[in-house]
Amino acid sequence: MEHVNDSAATGDMPAYQIRTPTTTLPQGVVMAASPGTLHSPQQMAEEATRKRELRLLKNREAARECRRKKKEYVKCLENRVAVLENQNKTLIEELKALKDLYCHKAE
DNA sequence: CGCCGATATCGTCAAATTAT
DNA sequence: ATAATTTGACGATATCGGCG
Numbered sequence: 571m572e573h574v575n576d577s578a579a580t581g582d583m584p585a586y587q588i589r590t591p592t593t594t595l596p597q598g599v600v601m602a603a604s605p606g607t608l609h610s611p612q613q614m615a616e617e618a619t620r621k622r623e624l625r626l627l628k629n630r631e632a633a634r635e636c637r638r639k640k641k642e643y644v645k646c647l648e649n650r651v652a653v654l655e656n657q658n659k660t661l662i663e664e665l666k667a668l669k670d671l672y673c674h675k676a677e
Numbered sequence: 678c679g680c681c682g683a684t685a686t687c688g689t690c691a692a693a694t695t696a697t
Numbered sequence: 698a699t700a701a702t703t704t705g706a707c708g709a710t711a712t713c714g715g716c717g
Binding site: 628635636637639640 | 701702703704705
């Protein structure tokens with residue numbers, strides 16, 4: 571499983587911010603759109619990267635939310651464990667007390 | 678102090694799951 | 698069937714505590 575990682579241009583900065591093919595074009599020859607269609611190749615490319623960035627943004631937020639929910643879930647479970655441990659402890663004490671009571675009565 | 682390992686957090690991708 | 702959402706896995710980066 572290899573990853574697509576091409577951020578050679580600008581050393582730092584997260585990769586997801588700098589993937590914009592539109593700005594990669596040799597500046598100069600641009601905007602020669604055919605009059606019939608308002609979908610020049612650059613417009614198509616722009617649209618594509620716009621969509622991609624939107625998708626990445628959404629998934630970034632989805633991942634955050636997912637992790638938040640998972641943490642909360644784990645906390646709930648841990649809390650439940652604590653409660654059950656306490657219940658168990660008091661039940662054991664109760665049982666012990668009842669046993670004592672019973673065997674003293676038997677004499 | 679700088680270096681290291683352990684741990685936590687993040688963004689991304691891909692696959693699984695759910696909604697339309 | 699496919700669009701949308703959710704989640705597990707991975708790699709990159711940040712943070713922290715101990716050691717020399």
